[in-house]
Amino acid sequence: MATAAAERLRAELPQTGPEARRMIRTGGFVGPTSGFAPGNVQGNLAILPAALATDFLRFCQLNPKPCPLLGVGAPGDWRLPQLADDLDIRTDLPRYRVFRRGECIDEPTDIRGYWREDLVTFAIGCSFSFEEALLQEGIELRHITQGTTVPMWRTSIATTPAGPFHGPLVVSMRPLKPPDAIRAIQITTRFPAVHGAPVHIGKPELIGIADITRPDYGEPAVPRDDELPVFWACGVTPQAVIAAAKPEFCITHYPGCMLVTDRRNTEFAIM
């Protein structure tokens, strides 16, 4: 199973949330956070001006499967104590993307220079959490075996809009044998805070996916004859929706460079 992932996990990766954030904050680490603090929740990041925050918060609450909120900061506050006591959202991710009116203007490793008193931080659940639960149950995840990024598509399913935020649901796909697909539905149902159960299974054409071999994002992981494609709502959805809304200013995490929290994935299981 997952040779590449196993290799990374055995290495000298930080084993706890505080260690991970210290290595990023003061150690100059700028790579992906996969394998950091095993068992801890990692999150997608979106930072928006307060003028847009209410609409975005509504958008997340209207679309909980692609946008499961782990935490929301107070305006101007760079802390999220419900996710980690020592967290400084301006320094504790390896790399960020800064946008003005939809255009990426910088990819810094620290956003203290961009901080404003009206910025609101959103931490959004990510599929790392449920993938850990699937792997622990012995379910093979092809993109991890291959060492590639999970394939993702924009679908014909519309999100529920809120203010300027609207657009298609983006899904990630994992090919699974039918009994593993059933088990994966059961397991991910337990994790509604990190995308939860799949949104679709087995018939990509019904959700506007014309070619299962060519994802819109990520890399291919084509189902074999004895597998079904299983589709989960994806945290790229809010990123795409924010990009399309072209807010005057926003900051997100750099792909793969996630927020590492002190919360445990198992805390987010509903049973």
Added chain:
Amino acid sequence: MATAAAERLRAELPQTGPEARRMIRTGGFVGPTSGFAPGNVQGNLAILPAALATDFLRFCQLNPKPCPLLGVGAPGDWRLPQLADDLDIRTDLPRYRVFRRGECIDEPTDIRGYWREDLVTFAIGCSFSFEEALLQEGIELRHITQGTTVPMWRTSIATTPAGPFHGPLVVSMRPLKPPDAIRAIQITTRFPAVHGAPVHIGKPELIGIADITRPDYGEPAVPRDDELPVFWACGVTPQAVIAAAKPEFCITHYPGCMLVTDRRNTEFAIM
């Protein structure tokens, strides 16, 4: 939805377990029990000589998905007080089948004349219970809409044998749209005592089903282009396994003429 079923439900069917059994026991009712005592568990029946009972009990415990045991009687005892206080298994089903060495020798409406001091009663969960839960969630079940018997197949999946009892897993199939299939997996997972979650989805050829339009038992309910076939372990499995074992003597319910208990389907939900 389900015109035929709705018509039957609105009629003067018995609404409680005691009413249902009284109507069968003393009222001369000999038809199917579908719609009797809505919300109550109905069960498959198998009655075997004590010499075979231990092996059959082991078979059920080794194969809980097709053979979920609701109750087992003491040798010679025609009561099952854990399912209904007043239950007399010899008179309270509308019709039975009596077998000698695998051959059906009678289809009586009362088995008091066949009762022996060594007979052991097995009540086994049936899909009526989880189908009720699916209908209550607004999921259309094609065979109910059509007013037909659910389609069933012998599969290439072997049950785990015990003594003389062995044979293929029999499954029932319900065609569902992908989001309904996901929801149905979640709902039926809650009911392990009545077959539980599906055993397969979407690829009939992987479990030895060559033609989805031609069931081995029941009537066709062919998936449409926007539907997946979803397969559940079926209570016909133990019936087929008993028939193949050709016990010197056994009694089963007549198809559709089930044991109506006083237990509620909701009692069997694990959450």
